[in-house]
Amino acid sequence: QQQVRQSPQSLTVWEGETAILNCSYENSAFDxxxxxxxxxxxxxxxxxxxxSVSNKxxxxxFTIFFNKREKKLSLHIADSQPGDxxxxxxxxxxWANTGKLTFGHGTxxxxxx
Amino acid sequence: xxxxxxxxxxxxxxxxxxxxxxxxxTNNHDYMYWYRxxxxxxxxxxxxxxxxxxxxxxxIPDGYKASRPSxxxxxxxxxxxxxxxxxxxxxxxxxAGQTNxxxxxxxxxxxxxxx
Numbered sequence: 001q002q003q004v005r006q007s008p009q010s011l012t013v014w015e016g017e018t019a020i021l022n023c024s025y026e027n028s029a030f031d032x033x034x035x036x037x038x039x040x041x042x043x044x045x046x047x048x049x050x051x052s053v054s055n056k057x058x059x060x061x062f063t064i065f066f067n068k069r070e071k072k073l074s075l076h077i078a079d080s081q082p083g084d085x086x087x088x089x090x091x092x093x094x095w096a097n098t099g100k101l102t103f104g105h106g107t108x109x110x111x112x113x
Numbered sequence: 114x115x116x117x118x119x120x121x122x123x124x125x126x127x128x129x130x131x132x133x134x135x136x137x138x139t140n141n142h143d144y145m146y147w148y149r150x151x152x153x154x155x156x157x158x159x160x161x162x163x164x165x166x167x168x169x170x171x172x173i174p175d176g177y178k179a180s181r182p183s184x185x186x187x188x189x190x191x192x193x194x195x196x197x198x199x200x201x202x203x204x205x206x207x208x209a210g211q212t213n214x215x216x217x218x219x220x221x222x223x224x225x226x227x228x
Contacts (some may be wrong), residue, residue, distance in 0.1 A: 009153075032214045041132040043117075043203050043219030044156070052212070069175050089155055098163070099207035099215025100171070 005025050005088050014112050018079040021107045023090030026071065030092040033066065035075050035099070040089045047088070048075070061100035080111045115138045115154040117220040119204050125226045127138040128172065134223045136204030139205060144207040146171070149200045153195065159206070162187055163209075194227045201225070 002077040005024050013019045024034070033047035050064045051075070057064045061080075066073045077084055087108050091101040117138045117184040126132045130169035138145065144163050148156040158171030170228040176198060191198055202223045209215025 034214075034216070041221070043205070043221050044213075044217075045219065046216050049214065049216075071124075093215075098161075099146070099209030100158060100161065100218060101156075101217065102172075103148075103157070105153055105155040 003030075003096050003102050004090055004092050006088075006107050008107060009105070010108040011098055011109070012110045012112065013080050013092050013106050015080060015082060017080050018078045019084070019111070020091070021075040021077070021109070022072070023074065024070075024072045025092050027092070027094075027102075028071070029094045031104075032093050033064070033073055035062075035064065036089040036090065036091060036103075038106075043091055050079040060110055077109070080109075082111050082113050085109055115217050117204055119202075119220040119223045120222065121223060122149050123224045123226075125228060126191075126194045127207055128195060128227055130194050132194050132198075132225065132227075134189040134191075134202055134204075134225070136187045136189075136214075136220060137185055138187075138204075138206040139185065140206045140208070140218055141184070142206035142208055142218070143184065144209045145181065145188070146205045146207065147177070147189045148203045148205065148219075149173065150203060157169065159189065159202075191225075194225075196227050199225060201228045 037047040038044040038046035090104040114142040146161040160179040205217040
């Protein structure tokens with residue numbers, strides 16, 4: 001059972017465009033939603049995260065929009081740069097303070113110059 | 114300077130053989146994790162630990178054992194490696210317990226090929 005789903009599997013945008021990556025979840029107990037960015041040959045690294053008490057979180061060009069009622073969230077990458085080309089994982093956990101995350105399958109983003 | 118280091122970075126093993134993947138962290142974190150990454154499957158939690166000398170099962174523990182001899186070190190053991198265990202394995206540490214969410218800090222991964 002896939003508790004965290006991501007779409008699309010891959011996305012290609014031109015430099016300067018806004019990339020939109022989608023995520024949905026099933027477990028109502030999930031309260032914490034981080035996005036991890038992974039470059040080839042490297043481990044994932046935290047990009048931005050949101051708690052379910054908020055509906056929006058911004059950090060520079062990266063914004064998370066969160067809809068608790070629909071159990072959906074999205075990551076918007078504004079003014080996409082070729083250096084943003086990577087795999088993006090949506091993850092989720094409850095406020096159990098264990099750091100145990102359930103990951104989605106990832107979205108591969110390619111930004112063409 | 115990497116805070117989470119894994120060894121080996123790459124290994125080829127034979128079916129039925131024993132494999133040990135090692136992880137060392139200098140983050141002073143209590144929590145450590147082993148995740149497995151397969152193409153198209155994201156990352157799945159195998160084992161984790163929140164204190165030395167204790168380990169917990171994750172979502173896919175079958176076929177794997179874990180050992181946490183100290184706060185800094187966490188090993189993943191495949192007693193009888195199988196073809197289906199070919200994957201990239203990531204170790205991570207977390208500040209869970211010190212924060213209310215727990216950011217994961219990953220190592221660079223260990224690519225295991227079982228033939």
